[in-house]
Amino acid sequence: MNNELLHLSRRSTALLIYLLLTGPQHRDTLVSLFWPGRSGMNNLRVELSKLRSAGIILGTPGSPLLAFEATSDLQQWLSAAEQSLSDYPALQGRALSGLEAVGETGFQHWVIQQREALVNRLSPILRRSYAHDTRPERRRLIEESAARIGVVLDMSLPQGEYDLSQSDLNGDIIRLLQAAMDDPQLLVFSGWPGSGRRSTLSRAAHSPWKVVDVDAVGHSGLMVAAMVMRILEQLASGGAALPEVLDISAQTPEKTLIRLASLLQDVRAPLVLVIHGTRKLSQESFQHLEFLMNCPVPLLMVLMPSVAETAPLLQVLAERSHIRNRQLLVQPRLRPSAVLPALEQTAQTTAGPDTLAAALKVIQQSEGWLAAAQEFLPRAFSTVNRFPLPVRLRSLLLETGNTVPGSLETLARLAGLRVPLSETEVADRLPDYATAEAIHTVLGRAQAAGMLVRRPTQITVVLPDLIWNVPDGEHPLGFDSELQRAALAGTLDAGLRARLRSSGLSEGPRSPAPLTAPVSPLAWQPVPPLLSGKPLSAHAAVWLPGGYHLIAEDGQLHVLRLGVPQPNTQELLLTLQTAVAMPWSLTGRLDSFAGGVGDYPLGVCSGESRNVLDPAQLPAAGQWFRVAGTTGQSGLKLTLRAYDLILTIREITLGGQVVPFVPGNFKDIGSGVQH
Secondary structure, rough: OOOOOOOOOOHEEEEEEEEHHHEEHHHHHHHHHHOOOOOOOOHHHHHHHHHHHHOOOOOOOOOOEEOOOOHHHHHHHHHHHHHHOOOOOOOOOOOOOOOOOOHHHHHHHHHHHHHHHHHEEEEEHHHHHEEEEHHHHHHHHHHHHHHHHHHOOOOOOOOOOOOOOOOOOOHHHHHHHHHHHOOOOEEEEEOOOOOHHHHHHHHHHHOOOEEHHHHHHOOHHHHHHHHHHHHHHHHOOOOOOOOOOOOOOOOOOOHHHHHHHHHHHHHHOOEEEEEEEEEEEHHHHHHHHHHHOOOOOOEEEEEOOOOOHHHHHHHHHHHOOOOEEEEEEEEEOOHHHHHHHHHHHHOOOOHHHHHHHHHHHHHHHHOOOHHHHHHHHHOOOOOOOOOOOHHHHHHHHHHHHHHOOOHHHHHHHHHHHOOOEOHHHHHOOOOOOOOOOHHHHHHHHHOOOOOEEOOOOOOOEEEOOOOOOOOOOOOOOOEEOOOHHHHHOOOOOHHHHHHOOOOOOOOOOOOOOOOOOOOOOOEEEEOOOOOOOOOOOOOOEOOOOOOOEEEEEEEEEEEEEOOOOOOOOOOOEEEEEOOOEEEEEEEEEEEEEEOOOOOEEEEEOOOEEEEEEOOHHOOOOEEEEHHHHOOOOOEEEEEEEOEEEEEEOOOOOOOEOOOOOOOOOOEEEEOOOOO
């Protein structure tokens, strides 16, 4: 006060903040929030006396109403943000931080609601600033501000000079927009934060469509108020004729919605309403959205759940909502064709085998996730085996991991164990942390959210259609994403990580081990450098439970995997069926391989034995090679075992005829868990 720091108790601070944000309040109201009971009024008088001693007067003695006026740091921040998108300071912490345990239940509920409302107010400012301000130092401050208040920035828009956009879903979204002109449509658009969904929508939703972004709020009335304000803001910016005043009240959301629906009918402005953070939506909010979907206005409503939030959201829509005209789309992972143009621009080179290898490395290291690929692209030609995770990527990965309530610490310990384990084995290795029942509950929720998947020791893929299957049985659990596993493990201290890794499991050596029976060496021959495949419109990709990522594009098949050493590496079998035995050949290129004892980058099955490339005598990185032989009676069965792999299969011939990698279904047909 008067440029002097005041030392106040948390209860006094909470009282001042409440009065500042709500306006004058009756003494009885304040007593019920902070000092319930027979001595409550006396406690209030004592607190007021302390504040008067500090020079803060909230009202005249005996006055039933108390009030406090001042300029808050939030008001200063908002004022600076409204005047300029680039010169306001970084936010210093979470809204109303430290007030969660002050006062009674009513005040604590108010803190939660107020925090959500403030975050909803700050989010669009931060996101707009992040999109418009390209200065590195400003972007860093905006990232820090967003992380402190719990806002996930929309990094789906290409950052800086790297445009990694793909047009896979443009046709689907355009068809939805056309249908929405006559009848409202609902799109559930699943993906990881920073996967490019928002830019995908922007590319498809041309004029006259207006795109409105809203962050979900748990309070249904505040959710309606925020949604209406954002819609009005967008309509006004587009020049729509609006009434001078539209009564917006969080207390009567239904009345506000009816007025909004009438307004939308009058202006007939086609809207794409994008709702982020869908896990916060209440049952009442779903009813409000259902009402909007029944209004005769041109509307495409887009719910943007994360991968972990998608299944629960679909269940709610199926069981509790009667919204019709709904469709699910999943943002696909990146393919080489999306990364190559940016690499060519960055390296000032033309497309070639080395550039393709660099693109594949970016996709392998990022697991096809756009936000990570943007970060890793400058390192594409680096020789390091594993790119470090920047802070903001770790934050995004932990944000998605936090969608399973109360699970973060348990999942972090599982991540530290590294290897796939059954529920019982996980509980056995964490006996001092939690009960077996609690661990089983968390693992079940994480599996339902798609964070954990069953990882069989062997998986078979039928070429060229990339149809896969696994053996019957109860398989151990492992993380679907190695990046998320690494981010979770990174929250543990180094000592705990070391203890978890050594909890009775041998990881195997980090260097290739000599071959053992029944495995025999597979002879290979070098071939001259080959040009990249011819551009084809057909492509397909599959993300397998266990981490292998197969991409068929431009007539080539790429097999990628990002992982850590395992005591029993998953085996991938690629099969091509034939009616009789016949000669075969394969031309490929190996750009990365790491495995444990008995692992190998490529081999062929002959009965129960394996003829494989000897890890001690592999082709040099980037060297095209050829292997050949005769198939069995049922066809060709290739085998791969590696925890880290970048392998390109340029061509396979059967009986002298080239087998085209042109799958019958040109789409991502993965396990359903995609970035």
